[in-house]
Amino acid sequence: xxxxxxxxKRDIIIEVTTNLMFPLxxxxxxxxxxxxxxTGGGFQGGTILATAFILYITVFGxxxxxxxxxxxxxxxxxxxGLFLYNGAGWICVLFSLAAAQWLxxxxxxxxxxxxxxxxxxxxxxxYMVSIGIGLTVMAAFVSQxxxxxxxxxxxxxxxxx
Amino acid sequence: MxxxxxxxxTLFGLITAILxxxxxxxxxxxxxxxxDENSPVNKQIELFSVDADGLVDSLNAGVLPAEIKxxxxxxGFIPGPTCQGCQNENYPSLEEGNYEIEYIQEGTWLGGxxxxxxxxxxxxxxxEIYYNEPxxxxxINESDGKLIVYRYNWPVRVTERTEEETAMINAVTSGLADYxxxxxxxxxxxxxxxxxxxxxxxxxRGRL
Numbered sequence: 267x268x269x270x271x272x273x274x275k276r277d278i279i280i281e282v283t284t285n286l287m288f289p290l291x292x293x294x295x296x297x298x299x300x301x302x303x304x305t306g307g308g309f310q311g312g313t314i315l316a317t318a319f320i321l322y323i324t325v326f327g328x329x330x331x332x333x334x335x336x337x338x339x340x341x342x343x344x345x346x347g348l349f350l351y352n353g354a355g356w357i358c359v360l361f362s363l364a365a366a367q368w369l370x371x372x373x374x375x376x377x378x379x380x381x382x383x384x385x386x387x388x389x390x391x392x393y394m395v396s397i398g399i400g401l402t403v404m405a406a407f408v409s410q411x412x413x414x415x416x417x418x419x420x421x422x423x424x425x426x427x
Numbered sequence: 428m429x430x431x432x433x434x435x436x437t438l439f440g441l442i443t444a445i446l447x448x449x450x451x452x453x454x455x456x457x458x459x460x461x462x463d464e465n466s467p468v469n470k471q472i473e474l475f476s477v478d479a480d481g482l483v484d485s486l487n488a489g490v491l492p493a494e495i496k497x498x499x500x501x502x503g504f505i506p507g508p509t510c511q512g513c514q515n516e517n518y519p520s521l522e523e524g525n526y527e528i529e530y531i532q533e534g535t536w537l538g539g540x541x542x543x544x545x546x547x548x549x550x551x552x553x554x555e556i557y558y559n560e561p562x563x564x565x566x567i568n569e570s571d572g573k574l575i576v577y578r579y580n581w582p583v584r585v586t587e588r589t590e591e592e593t594a595m596i597n598a599v600t601s602g603l604a605d606y607x608x609x610x611x612x613x614x615x616x617x618x619x620x621x622x623x624x625x626x627x628x629x630x631x632r633g634r635l
Contacts, residue, residue, distance in 0.1 A: 307603055309614075348619050351612055356450060384594035391601060395608075399615050406622035413629040 284325040291318035299400040300393060308399025315400060316407035323408075328415040340405050340412070347402030354394045471566055471577035474502065479574045486547045486567065486574075489528045495567070495576060496521050519555045519564075526564065527552055544568050 292315060299311025323331035381389055475498055482492045499505055505518045519525055526549050531537060533545040546568035551558045566577040589598040603611055 307600065344619060344622060348615055351615055355608070355612070356454075382594075384591065388594040388601075391595070391603070395611070399611070402615050402619055406618050409622055410625050410629075413625060417629055 280325055284321055288318050288322055291315075291321070295400075295404075299396055308396040309403055311396070312400035312403025313407065315404040316411075319404075319408045320411050323411055323415055328412055328419065331412065331415075335408055335412075337412075340409050343401045343405035344409065345402075347398040347400065347405065350398030350401070351395050354390050354398075358390075474499070474576045474578055476573045476575040479569055479572050482574055483569065486528055487530065490523065491521055491526065491528065491549060495574070499565070499576070519551050519558060521549075525552060525555070526550060544570075 295311050295314035295318065297311075298306035298314055299308060319331065319335055322334055477494055477498065482494065485492045499521065505520050529548050529550070531542050531545055531548050533542060535542045546566055548563055549565040549567065551562050551564050564578075568575045568577065589595060589601050595601045
């Protein structure tokens with residue numbers, strides 16, 4: 267189903283505004299998501315990233331939205347976020363040898379030699395963990411919206427509504 | 428053991444599950460025991476040390492020596508004559524009658540932790556405005572002729588040691604994934620599980 271055969275008319279103003287807003291929203295989401303001195307965190311940043319895609323799907327439909335966010339990448343992000351978070355923890359557990367020192371105590375994690383104990387904890391929390399949370403939250407919300415949009419269209423086609 | 432028709436992917440998943448189980452068992456065995464004094468909630472903060480001569484008798488008599496009291500006031504923790512900027516702090520002052528000193532033997536189980544070294548416990552008495560229940564305030568340990576003063580309290584560690592321990596200005600950010608890392612991991616897992624549940628419900632043809 268191409269965008270031209272939609273049951274509703276295209277609106278050039280909404281489409282141009284969406285094209286302008288889409289990258290800016292992604293950038294804002296990344297800004298919220300990362301950094302130690304920031305106000306936000308992974309959950310909020312991931313939600314803002316998801317709103318960018320949700321706006322895109324609302325305006326252009328889920329077929330064109332799939333080109334921006336393919337299902338394979340969505341499924342990958344969903345689990346990759348959790349793997350980043352837990353992977354950081356497992357690496358800490360394995361490298362600290364004889365004590366499960368994940369995040370609560372100084373961990374001998376491989377970058378400790380370069381960043382120092384405190385610096386490596388900061389790196390873990392602000393980048394690995396926050397990006398992990400953000401990816402999972404974004405992919406979860408986007409996948410739910412995709413599913414709802416697809417379900418609606420599917421029911422419209424089969425004449426159940 | 429493994430059926431012949433088992434696919435490569437299933438075998439890979441089985442190996443991953445076995446490896447993860449092994450690592451989990453290793454981690455569980457290594458986690459700090461309940462009441463461990465080095466676990467983040469129970470860890471004491473070392474403040475300073477003073478010479479012990481003559482002060483031990485005073486501590487045994489239940490009076491905090493003026494030397495220790497002045498040093499604590501200078502560090503800005505409690506309101507007192509030598510700390511001008513902290514008159515509005517909510518921490519109870521160490522005037523006589525506000526606290527209680529008790530000697531704790533080595534190996535005692537008290538307040539959710541095991542004392543691996545004996546020492547004097549300075550507690551806030553019941554009835555204080557901001558700290559209604561009696562609770563531990565400072566801990567003083569004697570070793571090699573020195574009195575080492577420690578400080579209790581989990582919020583104190585967050586507010587005073589966050590920047591040093593995690594290199595972060597923002598104490599809330601560090602609390603999210605550092606001190607309370609397991610909590611956040613569970614929250615993220617809940618979101619992933621919810622998304623998988625929605626996928627299983629919605630992605631099938633026909634009516635539910």
